Structure formats: structure tokens, C-alpha cells
Amino acid sequence: MSLTGHPEVVEPLRSTGSRAGRPEVVEGGPDFAGLLRFGFDTLRNPLLAASTDGVGSKLSIAQQMGIHDTIGIDLVAMVADDVVTCGAKPLFLTYYLACGEVVPERVNDIIAGVKDGCREAGCVVLGGETAEQSSVLRASEYDLSGTAIGVVEEEKLLGAHRVEVGDAIVALGSSGLHANGYALVKHALLGLARMRLDTVIEEFENQRTLGEELLTPSTIYARHCLDLMVEVEVRALAHVTGGGIAGNLERVLPEGVDAVIRRSSWRPQPIFDLVARKGRIDQAEMEATFNMGIGMLAIIAPQDVERALAFLKGRGLDAWVAGEIVEGTGDVQMVGAHTRG
Numbered sequence: 001m002s003l004t005g006h007p008e009v010v011e012p013l014r015s016t017g018s019r020a021g022r023p024e025v026v027e028g029g030p031d032f033a034g035l036l037r038f039g040f041d042t043l044r045n046p047l048l049a050a051s052t053d054g055v056g057s058k059l060s061i062a063q064q065m066g067i068h069d070t071i072g073i074d075l076v077a078m079v080a081d082d083v084v085t086c087g088a089k090p091l092f093l094t095y096y097l098a099c100g101e102v103v104p105e106r107v108n109d110i111i112a113g114v115k116d117g118c119r120e121a122g123c124v125v126l127g128g129e130t131a132e133q134s135s136v137l138r139a140s141e142y143d144l145s146g147t148a149i150g151v152v153e154e155e156k157l158l159g160a161h162r163v164e165v166g167d168a169i170v171a172l173g174s175s176g177l178h179a180n181g182y183a184l185v186k187h188a189l190l191g192l193a194r195m196r197l198d199t200v201i202e203e204f205e206n207q208r209t210l211g212e213e214l215l216t217p218s219t220i221y222a223r224h225c226l227d228l229m230v231e232v233e234v235r236a237l238a239h240v241t242g243g244g245i246a247g248n249l250e251r252v253l254p255e256g257v258d259a260v261i262r263r264s265s266w267r268p269q270p271i272f273d274l275v276a277r278k279g280r281i282d283q284a285e286m287e288a289t290f291n292m293g294i295g296m297l298a299i300i301a302p303q304d305v306e307r308a309l310a311f312l313k314g315r316g317l318d319a320w321v322a323g324e325i326v327e328g329t330g331d332v333q334m335v336g337a338h339t340r341g
Contacts (some may be wrong), residue, residue: 024036024037024038024124025037025124025126033127034092034094034126034127035126036091036092036124036126038091038151040151043151043153044153044154044155045153045154045155046151046152046153046154047086047088047151047152047153047154047157048088048149048150048151049083049086049088049149049150049151049152050083050147050148050149050150051078051079051080051082051083051147051148052079052145052146052147052148053075053078053079053082053145053146054075054078054143054144054145054146055071055074055075055078055144055145055179056179056180056182056183057182057183057185057186058071058074058177058179058182058214058215059071059142059143059144060182060186061182061186061197061211061214061215062215063140063141063142064197064211065197065211065215067211067215068106068109068110068113069109069110069112069113069116070113070215070217071110071113071144071215072095072110072111072112072113072114072115072116072117072144073113073114073116073117073120073217073218073220074113074117074178074179074217074218075093075095075113075114075117075144075145075146076093076114076117076118076120076121076123076146076148076220077117077121077178077179077217077218077219077220077221078146078179078218078241079093079146079147079148080093080117080118080121080123080148080150080220080222081121081220081221081222081225081239081295081296082148082239082241083148083149083150083222084150084221084222084225084226084237084239085158085236085237085238085239085252086152086157086158086159086237087152087153087156087157087158087229087234087237088150088151088152089122089150089151089152089226090121090122090123090148090149090150090222091123091124091149091150091151092123092124092125092126092148092149093114093118093123093124093125093126093146093147093148093149094125094126094127094128094146094147095111095114095125095128095129095144095145095146095147096128096129096131096144096145096146097110097111097128097129097130097131097142097143097144098131098132098133098136098137098142098143098144099130099131099132099133099137099141099142100132100133100134100136100137100138100139100140100141100142101132101134101139101140102130102132106142107130110142110144111125111128113217114128114146117217117220120220120222120223121148121220121222121223122222122223122226123148123150123222128146156229158229158234158235158236158237158252159236159252160236160251160252160253160254161254162235162236162299163235163236163252163253163254163257163299163325164235164257164325165257165325165326165327166302166324166325167235167299167300167301167302167324167325168299168300168301168302168305168321168323168324168325169249169259169260169261169297169298169299169300169321169322169323169324169325170297170298170299170300170305170308170309170312170319170320170321170322171265171266171294171296171297171319171320171321171322172219172221172224172294172295172296172297172298172312172317172318172319173219173266173293173294173295173317173318173319173320174218174219174240174269174291174293174294174295175216175217175218175219175295176213176216176269176271177214177216177271177272177290177291178218178219178241178291178295179218179241180241180242180289180290180291181242181289181290182214184275184279184281184289185214185275187279188275188278188279188280188281189210189274189275189278189279192278192279192280193278193279195210195278196210197209197210197211197214198210198211201213201270201274203270203273203274204270204271213271214271218295219295219296219317221239221295221296221317224312224315224317225237225296225298227311227315228298228308228311228312231304231307231308231311232300232301232304232307232308232311233300233301233304234298234299234300234308235299235300235301236252236298236299237252237296237297237298237299238251238252238296238297238299239295239296240291240294240295240296240297241291242289243288244286244287244288244289244290244291244292245261245287245291245292245294245297245332245334246261246287246288246332246334247288248297249261249297249332250330250331250332252299253325253330253331253332254330255329255330256327256328256329256330257325257326257327257328257330258325258326258327258328258329258330258331258332258333259323259324259325259326259331259332259333260323260324260325260326260333260335261322261323261332261333261334261335262322262323262335262336263334263335263336263337263338264336264337264338264339265320265321265322265323266293266294266320266322266338266339267293267338267339267340268292268293268338269293272286272290272292272293275290287334294322297322299325305321309321
């Protein structure tokens with residue numbers, strides 16, 4: 001595998017591939033590129049899928065808290081869960097870590113999170129670059145981005161072309177904010193409200209501090225979604241990131257249908273209410289920015305709904321029917337109000 005950068009950082013990470021449980025990784029190759037032995041002979045018309053993203057403003061919370069071993073999970077969630085939405089199996093991820101100062105212990109913590117996320121997603125860290133950018137970043141600052149590559153059989157490709165009137169929309173619950181909208185979160189809570197990250201918030205479970213809540217790792221759905229596709233007929237998947245529920249669900253709707261989402265089917269976590277209240281943010285802006293408690297939406301054939309829910313709940317995921325597909329013009333209708341109390 002390719003891991004370039006500072007020697008004191010590279011050496012502890014060289015066996016990342018094998019430790020991630022993917023025997024396809026070719027060890028002992030040149031250091032300039034990672035190698036993965038993967039045969040496509042079982043696929044008639046394989047398509048490669050790719051997604052590139054970063055973690056964004058959530059990184060600044062990790063830097064302020066001095067907690068660096070979960071932010072890599074967020075990176076994997078952002079890219080691997082994008083790849084799986086077309087039905088592709090994530091194969092590997094490469095990352096780029098830019099640091100104001102390369103501190104080996106901190107870098108190792110960050111990449112440990114990437115490795116943990118890849119194990120959860122069922123892929124491997126094939127390579128990465130750690131670079132010192134002291135002219136751009138302060139010593140305590142870093143930026144993290146990555147690319148995930150996956151593969152899907154063309155005839156099994158998910159998307160709008162499969163969606164039909166009458167399909168059910170199954171929601172998979174998020175762990176909280178995930179990794180979107182943190183600029184607005186920081187403005188609302190740390191700016192306007194002048195809250196401290198070490199403040200214990202009464203509404204949060206287990207007496208968690210604000211900082212601990214904001215660093216909650218994103219849920220990674222990739223393996224669960226892939227296994228769900230084996231169990232039931234999944235028509236489309238929408239990864240709920242920036243743009244919110246409606247903005248992402250619209251991307252998998254064909255012409256001639258609408259998606260109806262019933263807010264009464266779930267209650268967003270307390271962090272969303274806190275951000276809205278302290279930041280004086282109206283519902284429309286909240287829903288256009290945050291996942292509001294839903295991290296992935298699966299459009300399911302109606303006859304498979306109960307089986308899908310049983311499967312997902314058996315995996316320990318919070319899942320419920322959030323709406324349905326009806327005749328329309330390609331819009332998402334958010335109806336009703338969230339449950340309270």
C-alpha cells in the first residue's frame with residue numbers, strides 16, 4: 001500500500017491494508033502506489049464508482065477538543081456511503097492529510113479513525129499522503145479529505161430509473177449531526193450563544209458535554225445497505241448530507257413522482273433543537289442544512305417493507321417508514337410536524 005509522508009508516521013501504518021481484513025491488498029509493492037488484487041470475472045459489466053469529500057468544519061471541533069481518533073470515521077462515512085448509493089461495494093479509500101505541523105501521535109490517531117471507518121464500511125485504506133503545510137495551516141490545524149472507489153454490476157445499478165409510485169421510503173436514523181453544517185453550528189452555539197465545548201448539556205443522554213456531542217462519529221451505512229440489497233428489493237438510496245433530506249432525496253426521483261416525507265414519523269435528536277433555538281434558525285434553513293436525524297433513505301419495494309425493517313433493526317439500526325412515493329413532478333413534500341416530548 002502507498003503511504004507517503006514523514007517516516008515516523010508512515011512506518012506504524014504500513015500494515016493498514018492487511019489489518020483491515022482485505023486479503024486482496026498486495027503487500028511489498030512500491031511505496032508510490034497502493035495495489036489491490038481484484039478480479040472482475042464474476043461481474044458481466046462492472047462499473048467503477050468514486051466519491052471524493054472532506055470532513056469540513058467538524059475538524060475544528062476535534063482540534064479544539066484535542067480528540068483526533070474519530071474524525072477519520074466521518075471521512076469514511078462521507079465517501080463510502082456516497083459510493084454505496086448506486087449499489088456499489090466500496091473497495092478502497094485513499095486519503096490526504098495536510099497538517100500545520102506533523103505530530104506523529106496526532107497523525108496516528110487521525111488515521112486510526114480512518115482505518116476504523118474502513119473496517120466498518122468493509123473496504124480498505126489503500127494509500128495516503130501526510131503533508132506538512134506550515135505556510136497555510138497553524139501548527140495545531142489540519143485538513144483531511146479522501147476518495148473511495150467501489151464497483152457495481154451495471155444491471156444492479158440503483159437509482160431513479162427503478163423508483164415507482166407506491167414504493168416505501170425507509171429512514172435509517174443518524175447518530176446526530178454527522179459531518180454537515182458545522183459552520184452554522186459553530187456560529188449558533190459557540191458564536192451567538194457563547195457556549196463552551198466542556199459544558200454538560202442537560203438534554204443530552206449520559207451527561208455528555210457539548211463537545212462530545214458535536215464529535216459523535218457519523219454512522220456508516222455501507223455494509224448494512226449492501227446486505228439489505230441481498231435481502232429485499234432496494235430501488236434507490238439517498239445519503240443525507242449537505243442539502244438535507246429533501247435536497248438529497250430529490251436526486252433519486254424520476255420525473256412523474258414525488259416523495260412524501262412525514263415529519264411525525266420520527267423525533268430529531270436534541271442537538272438539532274439546541275442549534276435551532278440558540279441560533280434562531282427557522283425550520284426551512286434547518287432542513288436545508290442538516291440531516292435532522294436521518295442519515296440514509298432507502299426506497300423499497302412495498303412488499304418488502306416489513307422484511308427490510310426487521311433486517312435493519314436486527315443490525316441494531318434505528319429504522320422506520322418515513323414516507324412513500326406518489327405521483328408528482330419530482331419534488332419532495334415534507335409534511336406534518338415532528339413528534340415532541
